[in-house]
Amino acid sequence: MITAATDHVANAALNTASIHFLWSSAAVLTLAMLAFGIDLAGFPARDARAKEREAERAKALENSAVAQKVATGAGGGTAVLDSAPRPANPAEGGDAEEKRKWAGIGMSLSWLGGLLLVANVVFRAWSVDRPPLANMYEFAAVGTMFVMVAFLGWSLRKDVRWLGLFVVAPVVLVEMLCAVVFYTAASSVLPSLKSPWLMIHVTVATLSIALFTIAFSLTILYFIQLWREEKDEEWQAEGGARFRFMDSMPKSDVLDRTSYGVIILAFPLWTFTLIAGSIWAQKAWGSYWTWDPKEVWTLVIWVVYAAYLHARLTAGWTGKKAAYIALAGFACILVNYMIVNVFFVGMHSYSGM
Amino acid sequence: MTNATDRKSAAQSAKASKRERRESPAQQPKLGFFGTLRWLWRQLTSMRTALFLLLILAVAAVPGSIFPQTNIDSTRVTNYLAEHRTIGPWLDRFGFFNVFSSPWFAAIYLLLVISLLGCIIPRTRKQVRALHAPIPKMPRRLDRLPEHRECTIDASPQDVLQAAQSVLRAKRYRFRVDTTAEGVPQAIAAEGGRLREAGNLLFHTCLVFVIIAVAYGHLVGWNGQVIVPAGQGFTSTASRYDTLDTGPLVNIANLTPFSINVNHMDVTFEHDVPSTSPQYGQPRDFVASVTAKLPNMAPKATTIEVNHALDIASTEVYLLGNGYAPKVTVRNAKGQILYADETPFLPQNNNYTSVGAIKVPGASPKQLGFFGFFLPTASFSSTQGPTSTFPALNNPALVLGLYEGNLFPDGSPQSVYTLDTQQMTQVKGSDGQPLRLLIRPGQTVKLPDKLGSITLDSVPRWAGLSVRYDPGKMPALYGALLALLGLIMSMTLRRRRLFVKVAAAADEGEPDDRRTLVTIGGLSKGEDPRLPVGLDNLLESIVKRTGKP
C-alpha cells in the first residue's frame, strides 16, 4: 500500500501542474484576445493608410504604364485573376500590406496558450493514467484544446488572423468555466467507461464539437457582416460607415461559405460519434440505443445539422434561413453539454458534478 | 417517317399539357384521384418537405429527454404522475411518457421514410441514366466558363495532351479526346466526381436500411433481466426471468434453454481517495465467473465483465448490476427450517444501502414477512437511521422489521423486494415498539411470541444479468457504416467538368511546334469553392509531366 500512497502523491502533483497549465493558458489567451482586439480596432486607420498608398501607387503606375506592359508581355501571360487590390509585383509596388504587429502578437500568444492547453491535457491524462475524457471538466478542456489546434492548424494554411478574437474568446470562457465550475478531482473511472470505444467516441465527439464551435463563430460573424452590408447605405447617408473594423473580415457570402465548409467537415465526424456511441452503449449497457437523454440530444443535433445541409440545397432557404438552423444546431450542442449532463436523469449521468 | 413525326407531336403536346398544369394552379381540383395522389407524392418527396420533417423530428424528440420515459424508468413516471395531478394525465394521454413509441412520433419518421424512398428512387434512376450519358460537348470558348487558366508550356501539343490524359486518368475522370477534321487530337472534355451522387444515394438508402434493421430488431428481439446470487444458476426460459420484454413476433416458448451458473462475483470499489471525494466508494470493476451450458453441449467456464458480454446461442448476456443476497434461514419454534435461501437485496445508493424482503409463506399459523435493509458497512446515526458508509462488506448487518398475516392478499404477482402489508400486522417487541432486528453474519436472533428464529448464514453477492437477443443489431451497424462512407463520398467529391485545349504557341507570329498554348476551363455542379484550386493543380500537374512552362 505504500506504493499506492506514493503514486497518489505523484499523481496529485501532476494534476496540480495540469491545473496551473490551465490557468496560465487562460491568462495568455486573454492577452491574445486583447491583441486581436487591438488589431481589429486598428483596421480603419490601417485601411486609410493603405488607400493613401494605393492612390500614390496608382499615380506612379500611370507614369510607368509603358514599362509595365512590356513586363507582363514577357511574363508569358498566365491569367490569374485576383480580386484583391494587390500590386502586380511586390518588388515594384513597395510594401504590399502594412505589418499587423498586434495580430502577430495575438497569433504568437495563441500558439503559447494553445501549447499550455495541450500541456494541461497531457498532464491530466498522465495523472489519471487514462484518456482524460471521463467527466465534464476533462471533456471541456480537451474540446477547447481541439478548437485551438484546429484554429492554429488552419492559420498555417490561410491568413485567419481576423478570426482570432472570435476563436480565442470562447476558448477563454470555457477554460474559466473548466477551472471554476466544472473542476473534478483526478480519479479512475466507472467500469462502464473502461473501453477503447469511450476514447474513440468521446475524442471524435469533442473534435466535432470544436469544429461546430468554430462554425458557430463564423455564423455569428456572418450575421454581423450581413447586417452591416444591409445597413451600409443608410449609414453612409447618415454620415459614414460604422463598425469599420469589421471591414478587415471577409464579406458575408465568404463567411457563409466558410462556415458551411467547416460544418461539412464536422457533420461526418458527428455521424461517426453517433455510431461509435451506439457501439459503446451496446457493449456497456447491452443495448445500442435506449433513448437516454444524451442519446436523444446527440440525435437531435445530428438531425438539425442534416436539416441545415438540406436547407442550403433547398431553394429559398439559402443564406440567412439556413444560418438560423446552424445556430439552432449549436444551441442544441450547448443544451447537450451544459444542461443534459447536469440536470437530466439518464445513464450518462456520470459528469462528476 | 410519319410515325416519327407523330411521336414527336405527341411528345410535344404532352410537354405542353405538363407546362399548362404547372402554370395554372387554379386547375388543381381537376386532377382527379390519381392526379391528387401524384400531387401529394410530389409534395411529400420534395426537398422542402424533407427539411421540415427533419426539423419536426428534432423538435418532437425533445420531450422524450425532458419527461421521464416508461421504457427507461417507469418508477419515475409514476412519481411524476403522483406529483403533477393536473398536467400529468394530459401528458400521459398524449404519449409524453412514451414519446418514442407514440403514434405522432411514428407518424413523423414514417413520413420521413416515405419521403426518403420518394427521393431515392427517382434519383437512382437518374443516376443510372447519367452513368451512360455521353461526356458533354466541348464549349466553344473556355474563357466563358466560371474558371479558366491559360499558360504556355515548352512541349509539343501532343505531349501536353498525353500528359493531360494521364493526369485526368489518375484523378479517375472520364474523358473524351476531340480531334480536328484531319484526325489530330486537339482537346479533351472530361467529367469527374459522378460518385458524389452515388455516395449521396448510398447514404440515403442506408438510412432507410438502418431504420428497417432497427424495426426488425424490435419485432423479433427480446430482452430478459435476471438476478442470480453467486453459487446459483438460471436457465433461459420465459418464466425464469424477473422481467422479460419481447417483440411482437417472438414466441416465448421457443427460447433456447441455455443455462448459466454464477460461480462467484468479484467487485472492487475505489478506496484510494479521501473519503470526502465523490469518487470514494465508486465501483471500479465487476467480474462474474460463470459456467455456461447449451443444451446437449459440455459446460464451459468463462467470465462476464462490464463492457464484455457472454455470447451464447446468438444471445448476449451482459453483467449490468450487482448487490448482496444475504443467505437467511428462518426456523419455527420447534427448530424446523421454514425458509433457507439467498435473498437478493436491491442497492439504493452508491454505498449499497440495500432494501429487500424475506417472505416465509410456510410459517404457521400466520405467514411471516421480514422487510428492511441490508448494510454492507453498517452505521447507525440518530438522524439518518441505519445507513451504509461503504459498499464493501466491512461491517455487514441486516436490519429488519417483521409482519405477520397474509403475504399474498389477492394472489396477484408482486415485487419480491417489498411486502404487501394490506392484510398483515407489524410484530411489536417487548417494549411495545415495532420490533427491530439487527443480525450480523453467523448470528441467530430469536423472534418474540414463539415465532421462531432467524439466522444470517453468509452474504454472497448477486449478479444482475441482462440477456438480449437482437438480430437487427449487426445489419443496423453495417448500414450505418455504409451510410457514413456514402456521406464522406458525397461531402468530399465534387462533380466537375474540365476542358483542355491545346494549340501550337505563336511566337512572334510564327507557330512553334515545340511550344504549346494550353487553355483549361472548368465548371462544377453545385457549390465548389475549391474549383480554382482544382484547376491550378491540374495545370501544375500537366506542367510537371511535360517540362518547363
Ligand code: HEM
Ligand atoms: C433522415 C433524413 C435525411 C437525412 C439525415 C439526410 C441527409 C442528407 C445529407 C447529409 C445530405 C448532403 C448534403 C450535401 O451534400 O451538402 C443530403 C443531401 C440531399 N438530400 Fe437528404 N437526408 C434526409 C432525407 C432526405 C429526403 C427525405 C430527401 C428527399 C426529399 C432528401 C434529399 C436530398 C437531396 C436531393 C440532397 C442533395 C444531394 C446533392 O447535393 O447532390 N434527403 N441529405
